[in-house]
Amino acid sequence: MPILSVFFGIVIRMWHDDHPPPHIHVEYQGFEALVEISTGLVKEGRLPRKVAAIVKDWCLEHQPELMDNWTKAQNFEPLERIRGADYD
Known part of the structure; x- marks a missing residue:
C-alpha cells in the first residue's frame, strides 16, 4: 500500500482500487484506523485522541490532494506524496 505521508510517527497510506467512501489508512504505534477524507x-x-485530532486537521487541510490521489488510486495510477504536518 503506497505511503502518502509520514509525520510525528503517523503513517498515512492509500490502497489502489479501494472501496468507497474516499478514505486513508492511518497507522501509529500499533494503532490502525480508516479515516474518511471528507x-x-x-x-x-x-487512534489516540491527540493523533486523531492531528490527522483530522491534516486531512482537512490536504483534502484536494487526497481526493486527487483517491482518483488516481481508483485508476491504478501512481500516487503523489503529500507534505506532513511536521514541516516548518
Whole structure:
C-alpha cells in the first residue's frame, strides 16, 4: 500500500482500487484506523485522541490532494506524496 505521508510517527497510506467512501489508512504505534477524507473522522479502527485530532486537521487541510490521489488510486495510477504536518 503506497505511503502518502509520514509525520510525528503517523503513517498515512492509500490502497489502489479501494472501496468507497474516499478514505486513508492511518497507522501509529500499533494503532490502525480508516479515516474518511471528507470529514477527517475515524470510521473504523482506533487512534489516540491527540493523533486523531492531528490527522483530522491534516486531512482537512490536504483534502484536494487526497481526493486527487483517491482518483488516481481508483485508476491504478501512481500516487503523489503529500507534505506532513511536521514541516516548518
